Amino acid sequence: MDTEGQKQQYIDEMVAKRGYVLDYHKVLTKHDFDFMKATNDLIDVAYLNERVLHRKTKELIFVATLTAMRASKSHIESHVRVALESGATPEEVLQAIEIVMPEAGVVAFQAGLEAWQAVVGADGIEPSPPR
Numbered sequence: 009m010d011t012e013g014q015k016q017q018y019i020d021e022m023v024a025k026r027g028y029v030l031d032y033h034k035v036l037t038k039h040d041f042d043f044m045k046a047t048n049d050l051i052d053v054a055y056l057n058e059r060v061l062h063r064k065t066k067e068l069i070f071v072a073t074l075t076a077m078r079a080s081k082s083h084i085e086s087h088v089r090v091a092l093e094s095g096a097t098p099e100e101v102l103q104a105i106e107i108v109m110p111e112a113g114v115v116a117f118q119a120g121l122e123a124w125q126a127v128v129g130a131d132g133i134e135p136s137p138p139r
Contacts, residue, residue, distance in 0.1 A: 067091035075120030
């Protein structure tokens with residue numbers, strides 16, 4: 009049986025490797041550690057391990073797919089942050105989100121845009137007041 013110390017070490021190592029953890033990572037680590045480890049092994053191979061695609065490219069793909077799937081704002085924000093930390097520019101992340109609009113629609117796009125705005129601190133141009 010795994011100890012609480014082992015579980016804590018595992019979640020801390022996930023943060024160090026990914027740059028974040030999500031709420032479901034925390035819950036599964038505490039309540040179904042075997043499942044969390046199995047899930048994380050798949051994520052390591054598909055997402056974290058350097059293969060042909062570099063981390064920056066993978067993060068841009070994540071931002072786009074999470075936006076298209078209408079993931080939570082905090083989930084999208086976590087990948088926007090890691091994309092930026094991995095060398096993506098704010099403009100590259102924005103363009104990854106913009107790719108979503110034709111296929112997933114305006115509502116999905118808006119959720120991704122709001123997450124991007126929150127992370128990069130972007131604002132808009134306000135209309136002039138009526139005369």
